[in-house]
Amino acid sequence: MGGKTLRLAIALILTGVVLYLSRPSEILAATASADLRWLAAALGLVLVDRTLMAMRWIDLLVALAPGSRPPLGAVLRVFFVSSFVSNFVPSVASDMYRAYALSKYDVHLAESTASVLMDRALGVLSVVLVGGLSLLFARNVSVPRELLLSLGLMFAVCAVAAAVVFSETAAGWVRAFAALMPIALLRRVAETLTDAVRRYADHHREMVRVLAYSIVVQIIRVLQAWCLGVGLGLSLPASAYFAFIPVIVLIMQLPITPNGLGTTQAAFYWLFLPAGAPAPRVFALSVLFLALGIVGTLPGGVLYALGEDRTAGVAR
Secondary structure, three states, rough: OOOOHHHHHHHHHHHHHHHOOOOOOHHHHHHHHHHHHHHHHHHHHHHHHHHHHHHHHHHHHHHHHOOOOOOOHHHHHHHHHHHHHHOOOOOHHHHHHHHHHHOOOOOOOOHHHHHHHHHHHHHHHHHHHHHHHHHHHOOOOOOHHHHHHHHHHHHHHHHHHHHHHHHHHHHHHHHHHHHHOOOHHHHHHHHHHHHHHHHHOHHHEEEEHHHHHHHHHHHHHHHHHHHHHHHHOOOOOOHHHHHHHHHHHHOOOOOOOOHHHHHHHHHHHHHOOOOOHHHHHHHHHHHHHHHHHHHHHHHHHHHHEEEEEEEEOOOO
8 A cells, every 4th residue: 555545544534433423414513503704704814824924934035045035926936836735745745845846946955945944843833832831821621641742742843953053063963963874965965954954043033033923823723723613613712722723733734644634633533522522513623624724725726727937947
C-alpha cells in the first residue's frame, strides 16, 4: 500500500469511526438547525486570518539577499497557491512547494526555504503561546494531561529553533552535525540553510511583528471555531475553545492524513466530549471547521487554475 493510499485509508477510517459514534442522523439534524448568522461571522473571520498570514510571510522576506525580493503580486500568488495545494498534500509538502515556487523568481532556494521554515516555526510558537496561556483561564474545563504534554513538546521544539536563529553556538552544533552526514549534498543543504535562517537574528523588529501577527491569527481561528459552535448550539464557554483549538490546529498539521481529514474529527471528539459537548454537534463542528480552512484557500485555487505566472524567472 502506497503512502498516499495509506494516509487516505487512515482518514476514512478515523472519520468513519467518529461519524458512527456521533450518530449520523443527529449530526444532520444539528447541522440543519444551525444559525447561519454565526456561520457567516466565522466565514468573515477567515478573510482576516488569511490576510494576516500573507502579511507575516511578506515581512519574513526581509532576510532575502538585497535586490532579490520578488514583486508583491508574485509573492501573494505563491502564498495563496501554496495554501490551496496544502488541501491535497501534507503541510510539509506544501511548504516545500512554496519555497520552490518562490525560488523561481530568482530567489536562492535556501533563502526561500528559510522564510517558509521561520513562518512555520513562528506559527507553531503562536499556537503554543495561545494554548498555554488559555489553559491558565480554563479552570472550569476538563483538560487532558496529553494536551499539556503536547504543548510542552512543541514549545521545546520552538526553543530549539530559536536557539539556532539567535545563538551562534547552537548554529555551530547544527553545522557540526551536518558535517557528519555521509552525503555531500545533504551537508551543503544543511549548512546553507542554517546560514540562511541565521540571517533573521538581525531582524528583531520583523520577527516580533510576525509573531504578533501569528498570535492574532491563532486567536481568530479560535473565534472561528467559537462562532461555529455557537451557531450549532453548543453551550461550552469560550475558554474551552481557547484551550482546545490550538492543540487541534497542531494535530491538523501532522502529515498523517490528507488535509487533516479524520485526525481533525478525532481531535474534536477527544477534547470536546469530556467537556460535556454532545457528540453529533461536535462532529458537525469538526467538519465545518475543516471546511472553513478549505474555503480560505479557494482564491489560491483560482490562481492555480489560471496557470503559471509568466514573470517567474524573468530578470528584473
